[in-house]
Amino acid sequence: MSLTLTVDGERWRTHLRRVVDANPGLVPVVKGNGYGFTLGRLARKSQWLADQGTGLDTIAVGTYAELPEVATRFSGDLLVLTPWRPFGAGLEVDPALADRVVHTVSRLEDLDDLLTREPRARFVLEQVTSMLRHGLGTRDLWATAAVLARHRGARLEGIALHLPLAQGSHLSEVSRLVNDVVAAGLDTSTIWVSHLTADELASLRASYADFTIRPRVGTDLWLGDRGALRVSATVLDVHAVERGDVFGYRGRTAPKQGHILVVSGGTAHGIGLEAPLGDSSIKGRAATLARGGLDAVGFVRSPFSIDGKQRLFAEPPHMQASMLFLPHGPRVPAVGDEVDVRVRYTATAFDRVVLA
Numbered sequence: 001m002s003l004t005l006t007v008d009g010e011r012w013r014t015h016l017r018r019v020v021d022a023n024p025g026l027v028p029v030v031k032g033n034g035y036g037f038t039l040g041r042l043a044r045k046s047q048w049l050a051d052q053g054t055g056l057d058t059i060a061v062g063t064y065a066e067l068p069e070v071a072t073r074f075s076g077d078l079l080v081l082t083p084w085r086p087f088g089a090g091l092e093v094d095p096a097l098a099d100r101v102v103h104t105v106s107r108l109e110d111l112d113d114l115l116t117r118e119p120r121a122r123f124v125l126e127q128v129t130s131m132l133r134h135g136l137g138t139r140d141l142w143a144t145a146a147v148l149a150r151h152r153g154a155r156l157e158g159i160a161l162h163l164p165l166a167q168g169s170h171l172s173e174v175s176r177l178v179n180d181v182v183a184a185g186l187d188t189s190t191i192w193v194s195h196l197t198a199d200e201l202a203s204l205r206a207s208y209a210d211f212t213i214r215p216r217v218g219t220d221l222w223l224g225d226r227g228a229l230r231v232s233a234t235v236l237d238v239h240a241v242e243r244g245d246v247f248g249y250r251g252r253t254a255p256k257q258g259h260i261l262v263v264s265g266g267t268a269h270g271i272g273l274e275a276p277l278g279d280s281s282i283k284g285r286a287a288t289l290a291r292g293g294l295d296a297v298g299f300v301r302s303p304f305s306i307d308g309k310q311r312l313f314a315e316p317p318h319m320q321a322s323m324l325f326l327p328h329g330p331r332v333p334a335v336g337d338e339v340d341v342r343v344r345y346t347a348t349a350f351d352r353v354v355l356a
Helices: 009-022 039-051 064-071 108-117 138-150 171-184 198-207 282-296
Strands: 004-007 058-061 077-080 101-105 122-127 155-162 190-194 212-217 229-241 258-264 300-306 309-313 321-327 338-341 352-355
Touching (some): 009 039, 039 064, 058 064, 064 077, 101 108, 108 122, 108 138, 122 138, 122 171, 138 171, 171 190, 171 198, 198 212
Parallel strands (some): 058 077, 077 101, 122 155, 155 190, 190 212
Antiparallel strands (some): 229 258, 300 338, 309 321
């Protein structure tokens, strides 16, 4: 009676090992909801990968608040992707973790502040990329040399680049940024980078053979083999309805003969809650307009599938269950049956994760 993520364990582990083996220096990203698996499970799986002799020695978390959940399950270094600031959770790191935590610094003033508070702090310097999210510009990168000269105990672990997901090669941008690092004379030869393809990584390593390239990988690692993953919901109740029958919280009426199915999975799990995807293509805009038109007349496609076809919500999903309308004709599932669910893993909280 739950929303369940079932994992083909052998196939998933084979995929994880394949990705790690193909990407020297890979840093698994373990953040947010753990890509649906939970942070703890991914931290343990990262430790398993490390124990396989892969050389995996670091994982990346999204925020300082996520450190306690992964630190006891993974014994290596912990890179925090959110930049350090002189306020908030970055000042509350457990002293026992201080030597394992690698901070991200994206502002010149923060670097001086961090090293004043923690003279032996470990950190990466984030360069600003075309994303314009966080990062040091070229002039600030040059100025860091003077700051580091005042803090001899500081441990610079490398340069971090967070690149956009947009299509097209990032190599020219990365080359320019790496050249800026070389010109600034910083004492590091490690680049931590995200969102580069395998071919781009190979080209970067060939062009900068004296640098260590460390790809940070989340989605392609944990969710890269979707065939190993299945999401299902339990049918909790089935009610036959005729046209005009009233049902649901809002007293809606059945548009025609069929069945109301109550299935596990609702807003508490992330069902029916969508993050904007920003698809600006003509096809993407058309799909958005089509969904809006269905919504306007009370018919919204749900992520629940029966016999390979996505079924309509009978009304907006509830907190822990959803009501679907199944018109007369198709096979009617029985109470206790499982139906497939298509979800966005990074926005879904499962009741159960089963490694089969």
